[in-house]
Amino acid sequence: MTQSVTQPDRNAGGFNLFSFARSQEGVVVFLLVALMIVVAVFSAASPYFFDVRNGMNIGRAISIIGIASAFTTLLMIAGGLDLSIGAVMNAAGVVAAMVLTQTGLGVGGAILAAVAVGALVGWVNGMFIAKLGINPLIMTIAMQFVVRGLTLGFSASASKVIVDPTFLAIGQSYFHLGPLAIPAPLLWMLLAMLVLWFVLRFTLFGKYVYAVGGKASACRRAGINVNVITIQLYMLSGIGAALAGVVLAAIQGAGIPYGAGSELSVISAVILGGVSLAGGVGLIEGTLVAVLLVGVLKNGMTLMGISSVFQMVAEGLVLVGAVTLDRLKRRL
Amino acid sequence: MQHAETTQGTPFLEARHIGKRYGGLHAVRDVNLSIYPGEVIGIVGDNGAGKSTFIKMLAGDHQPTSGELLIEGKPVRFAHPRDAKQAQIETIYQDLALCENLSVMDNIFLGHELTRNPVLRLLRRSKMHIESRVLLDDLGIGIPSTHELVVNLSGGQRQATALARVAKAGAKLIILDEPSAALGVRETRALLDLILRFRSQGKSILVISHEMRDVFEITDRIAIFKRGELIAIKRTKETTPDEIVSLIIRGRQ
Ligand SMILES: Nc1ncnc2c1ncn2[C@@H]1O[C@H](COP(=O)(O)OP(=O)(O)OP(=O)(O)O)[C@@H](O)[C@H]1O
Ligand SMILES: [Mg+2]
Numbered sequence: 001m002t003q004s005v006t007q008p009d010r011n012a013g014g015f016n017l018f019s020f021a022r023s024q025e026g027v028v029v030f031l032l033v034a035l036m037i038v039v040a041v042f043s044a045a046s047p048y049f050f051d052v053r054n055g056m057n058i059g060r061a062i063s064i065i066g067i068a069s070a071f072t073t074l075l076m077i078a079g080g081l082d083l084s085i086g087a088v089m090n091a092a093g094v095v096a097a098m099v100l101t102q103t104g105l106g107v108g109g110a111i112l113a114a115v116a117v118g119a120l121v122g123w124v125n126g127m128f129i130a131k132l133g134i135n136p137l138i139m140t141i142a143m144q145f146v147v148r149g150l151t152l153g154f155s156a157s158a159s160k161v162i163v164d165p166t167f168l169a170i171g172q173s174y175f176h177l178g179p180l181a182i183p184a185p186l187l188w189m190l191l192a193m194l195v196l197w198f199v200l201r202f203t204l205f206g207k208y209v210y211a212v213g214g215k216a217s218a219c220r221r222a223g224i225n226v227n228v229i230t231i232q233l234y235m236l237s238g239i240g241a242a243l244a245g246v247v248l249a250a251i252q253g254a255g256i257p258y259g260a261g262s263e264l265s266v267i268s269a270v271i272l273g274g275v276s277l278a279g280g281v282g283l284i285e286g287t288l289v290a291v292l293l294v295g296v297l298k299n300g301m302t303l304m305g306i307s308s309v310f311q312m313v314a315e316g317l318v319l320v321g322a323v324t325l326d327r328l329k330r331r332l
Numbered sequence: 333m334q335h336a337e338t339t340q341g342t343p344f345l346e347a348r349h350i351g352k353r354y355g356g357l358h359a360v361r362d363v364n365l366s367i368y369p370g371e372v373i374g375i376v377g378d379n380g381a382g383k384s385t386f387i388k389m390l391a392g393d394h395q396p397t398s399g400e401l402l403i404e405g406k407p408v409r410f411a412h413p414r415d416a417k418q419a420q421i422e423t424i425y426q427d428l429a430l431c432e433n434l435s436v437m438d439n440i441f442l443g444h445e446l447t448r449n450p451v452l453r454l455l456r457r458s459k460m461h462i463e464s465r466v467l468l469d470d471l472g473i474g475i476p477s478t479h480e481l482v483v484n485l486s487g488g489q490r491q492a493t494a495l496a497r498v499a500k501a502g503a504k505l506i507i508l509d510e511p512s513a514a515l516g517v518r519e520t521r522a523l524l525d526l527i528l529r530f531r532s533q534g535k536s537i538l539v540i541s542h543e544m545r546d547v548f549e550i551t552d553r554i555a556i557f558k559r560g561e562l563i564a565i566k567r568t569k570e571t572t573p574d575e576i577v578s579l580i581i582r583g584r585q
Contacts, residue, residue, distance in 0.1 A: 204445055204453040207434075211442060214431035221393055221429045222443030223414035280433035
């Protein structure tokens with residue numbers, strides 16, 4: 001009897017629930033279900049929660065964390081880690097404000113200068129981590145101090161007020177879509193996520209992000225320039241933080257040099273969204289849903305009069321819960 | 333160094349006094365070896381004899397601490413595996429060097445992806461899946477789906493994936509570090525046939541193996557490593573498995 005060598009493609013037919021639950025798509029679906037449950041609970045608990053205006057408030061509140069997490073998702077899928085995000089955000093806001101008030105470069109120049117700062121910090125991070133093999137945790141914490149110190153020094157520790165209406169519109173205007181008034185920051189976040197989703201899913205660079213996170217030595221042996229990709233990813237993370245900082249400055253109407261660092265909120269959102277710290281897995285969709293989930297939880301708790309102190313505890317508990325479930329599902 | 337000479341012309345690759353130190357450890361010491369087009373060389377030796385370290389230097393994965401490499405008579409330096417690939421050297425490493433989080437197809441095409449649009453460099457996934465399927469069938473390799481993640485594959489299927497990658501790349505020198513260690517009977521046969529097919533195409537093959545039967549079936553010459561040194565090179569036709577085993581164990585008499 002002769003046997004055909006070509007066997008049917010196993011992925012073509014059939015659906016395996018267990019392997020789906022373990023897959024990165026499974027994580028996203030799980031988070032979506034969790035999000036729907038949380039929304040249902042808050043809707044029942046507070047009459048103000050399930051409302052278009054409140055939804056838009058949540059959208060604006062999550063946009064800053066959302067923009068930064070979208071960019072750093074790529075870095076973390078590739079096995080990297082960036083703790084200088086919060087410091088870069090503040091630096092970018094201050095730089096944008098100072099360029100606006102002290103030069104004639106205008107809004108475009110302000111944004112470019114801020115992005116350049118983010119890219120430069122990312123480049124320094126990437127060079128040390130890729131070329132010298134410095135531990136990313138140590139390197140980016142060190143950069144966090146350097147950047148924070150420089151920002152405080154250059155601004156003389158004073159907030160830089162922004163009055164340029166075009167710049168403020170970046171954070172404070174609305175896009176009207178029929179009866180819907182979408183806050184601009186939410187739109188920037190969705191735009192950033194859409195672009196990065198496309199990059200991860202369809203481009204060669206996106207494949208290399210996963211490949212480097214899977215096994216960097218195998219990529220190197222396949223002739224891929226892993227160092228260049230690593231440096232580019234740290235630069236992207238820095239640029240994302242800078243863009244988030246620009247939007248934040250526009251919302252606040254000022255570049256504030258001493259704002260609390262939000263890097264831990266960003267990183268925990270990415271991990272909640274299904275990116276493993278070991279690298280190699282994760283989706284932008286996961287980060288989007290995770291950012292939404294955290295935003296909805298905070299908003300709902302605020303509406304219910306739960307103090308912000310306990311909200312911090314809750315955010316931490318959600319992350320612990322998520323990584324615990326992640327461990328448990330590996331045993332499926 | 334006694335060479336079992338008669339191999340003629342310019343070697344594709346020549347290693348001259350190649351050595352590698354890891355700190356105080358001399359993993360490879362003063363190895364001289366020429367590899368000619370259309371020749372299969374087997375490398376044998378005990379565990380830790382320096383076989384993998386030697387081929388990693390040819391593959392550009394490690395840099396020698398002494399000696400030099402020549403490709404078609406010209407001195408070269410490989411600072412990165414990419415340089416060796418550009419010199420038409422492809423390698424299957426002992427640990428396979430696969431990304432387990434990616435699919436079989438993604439691994440077969442790793443570093444050689446088909447893309448469209450020079451700016452966005454969009455992956456041509458379906459074309460690569462079809463080509464992978466053809467390649468695997470052609471090699472007689474039993475992998476059900478090119479979509480399967482490598483993490484879900486058996487040891488032999490992983491080795492087969494690495495093999496398909498090298499078969500696709502089409503180099504002038506193909507280095508295989510214990511490629512049959514996890515292969516089944518049918519897959520080992522496919523591997524040996526593939527090596528012989530490569531040779532008939534004028535390619536050079538360097539294969540590390542502990543399987544004496546396979547070594548005697550496919551090689552033209554056998555290089556014996558012991559404690560980092562190349563202690564002998566024998567023409568396969570002029571030696572016996574007993575002699576090789578004795579050299580591996582007792583060294584040069
Ligand atoms: N990266 C490294 N750093 C330090 N020592 C190393 C390194 N790689 C190999 N060695 C040492 O070099 C020696 C030769 O190792 P190598 O892997 O080349 O042996 P091998 O002949 O391939 O053995 P096997 O048959 O077990 O694969 C060993 O003593 C090993 O411990
Ligand atoms: Mg070895």
